[in-house]
Amino acid sequence: MMSEIIVERAPRSDIDPYEDNVLLDPWPMYDRLRDMGPAVWLDKHNMFALTRYDxxxxxxxxxxxxxxxxxxxxNEEMNQVLRGNTLCSDGDLHNMLRKVVIKPLTPAALKSLQDEVDLEAERIVERLVDRRTFCAATQLATHLPLTIVSNAVGLPEEGRERMMEWSIGMFNCFGPANGRMRDSLPVLDELMTYARTQAVPGKLKPGSWAEAIHDAAARGEVPPEAVPVMMIDYMGPSLDTTIFGIVNGVWLFANNPDQWDRIVADQSLIPSAVNEILRMEAPIQDFGRYVAKDYNMDGVLLPEGSRVIAYYGAANRDPRKxxxxxxxxxxxxxxxHLAFGAGPHMCVGMNLAKLEMRSIFKSLARRVKRIRIVEEQRALHNILRGFSSLTVEVEPL
Ligand code: HEM
Structure with missing residues (x-):
């Protein structure tokens, strides 16, 4: 019934943004949807696509x-799973949880990590540049998140080893109920069981971010029942997002050597280059939202009870902006750019992610004259954009 009303009033499309070839090259689809209107009803998924920046x-x-x-x-199945964590809460509860999760991630708190991040970036870049040919996805981009971030989160050993696969699987479950989503459900089950049974006091690294969530619950600062799902606030987004941010940057610089020359000549451009990488190739392309009351989106009625998909990746390439x-x-x-979202849920980890990305590109700019792609394999994923492998050959300075 509701979809009949929507169909009458909104532009509609039978595009499936989650088909393999569209995921691999979403830009033409985003252009079409953006031109169709401020919100477009997706017949295949019964949700509105928001692709314009505004x-x-x-x-x-x-x-x-x-x-x-x-x-x-x-999809509704997944919408039940993470209810009540920082990402999936509002108002007072959200403020309460976010205050705890953001504590180790503020610019002031991250100062203590800066030297370690710079040192590890120098170490890995020196080693790989000496080899000339390496995989920018699995050998370069993973290094800082896997050495420094997973240690700071503080899971027991076997959890750290599984964290990458869990987070890839979990984000696939953010998508519509397609094959990729269903194939990832067993991984999601494993992750949730681990969060409940293993990410617990006594097993977590003392002084770690994950332990601090339990400590906050013990002090009454967050409800105890929120703790397992809050573990996912760190376990889900802290690795792959940043890894894809770094590897997407290497790919962009390899394809735009004139821009790499500018970085090598003037490293003060690195902070703006990092924002530009995230704008061009947002590691998280889209998340959804529920529509709680009828909303007029620039002339298109979004009825109460419907759902929208907010395409950060499309907004970032809107020529109107x-x-x-x-x-x-x-x-x-x-x-x-909206790669970290905006508003009350804007990414709590963005300062850390930017710090890691800046550090890697600073180390590369000191040593590398040219980056050439030898082989590339895009990750085929419902939500994330990046590479499963990107073999590059570098020419040292
Ligand atoms: C390049 C790397 C990253 C990208 C592109 C990214 C992207 C995002 C986006 C788009 C959101 C907003 C979600 C929404 O609108 O509902 C978000 C929220 C969040 N991110 Fe990140 N993220 C990154 C790194 C990180 C890291 C390193 C961490 C943790 C250490 C993290 C933890 C979180 C958390 C906990 C939230 C939920 C915040 C809230 O709901 O208040 N993220 N992230």
Whole structure:
């Protein structure tokens, strides 16, 4: 019944954004949907696609109309699983949880990690550049998240080893109920069981971020029943997102050698280059939202009870916001990109992710004249954008 009303009033499309070939090259689809209107009904998924910058921003900033507590995923099964964690909560509960999760991730708190991150970046880049040929996905981009971040999160050993696979599987479950989502359900079950039974006091590294969540619950700062799902706030997004951010940057620089020359000549461009990498190739392409009350999205009625998908990746290439949006320009002011979201749920880990990315590209810029791609394999994933392998050959300075 509801979909009949929607269909009458909204532009609609039979595009499936989650088909293999569309996931591998989503940009033409985003262009089409953006041109069709501020919100487009996807017949295949019974949800609205938001692809314009202003539409995505409006939804992310308005948590009264677009709350997160009913889940931010594109299938109901998954929307039940993470209910009540930081990502999937609103209002007072969200503020309470976010305050605890963000504590080790503020710029001030991260100062203590900066030297270690720089040292490890120098170490891995020196070693790989000496070899000339290496995999930028599995050997370079994974290094900082796997050595420093997983140690700081503080899971017991076997958990650290599984964290990458868990997070890839978990994010596939954020997508619509397709084959990729269903294939990942066993991995999700394993992750949730681990969070409940192993990520517990006595087994976690003393002083770690995960242990701090249990400590906060013991002090009454967060409800005890929220603790297992809060573990996912660290276990889910802390590795693959940053890994894909780094490898996407290597791919962009290999394909735009003139931009790499600018970085080598002037390393003060690295912070803006990192924003530009995230704008061009958002590691998380999209999350969803529930529509809690009828909402007029720039002339398109989104009825109460419907769902929208906010495409960060499409918003970041909206020509209404960014001139010549498909051009990679390291001196562009891309700070308004939505790769970390916006509004009350804006990524708590963004300062850490940017710190890791800046550090890797700083070390590379000191040693590498040119990056050439030998072989590339894109990760085929419902939500994440990056590479499962990217073999590169580097020419030292
Ligand atoms: C390049 C790397 C990263 C990207 C692209 C990214 C992207 C995002 C996005 C788009 C959101 C907003 C979700 C929404 O609108 O509902 C988000 C939220 C979040 N991110 Fe990240 N993230 C990254 C790294 C990290 C890291 C390193 C951590 C943890 C150490 C982290 C932890 C979180 C948490 C806990 C939230 C939920 C915040 C809330 O709901 O208040 N992220 N992230």
């Amino acid at each position: 539409s995505v921003l409006a939804a992310l900033q308005n948590d009264a109309a677009f709350p997160s507590r009913f889940g931010v995923m594109m 960014f001139a010549d949006p498909d051009r990679f320009d390291v001196s562009r002011n891309a700070a308004g």
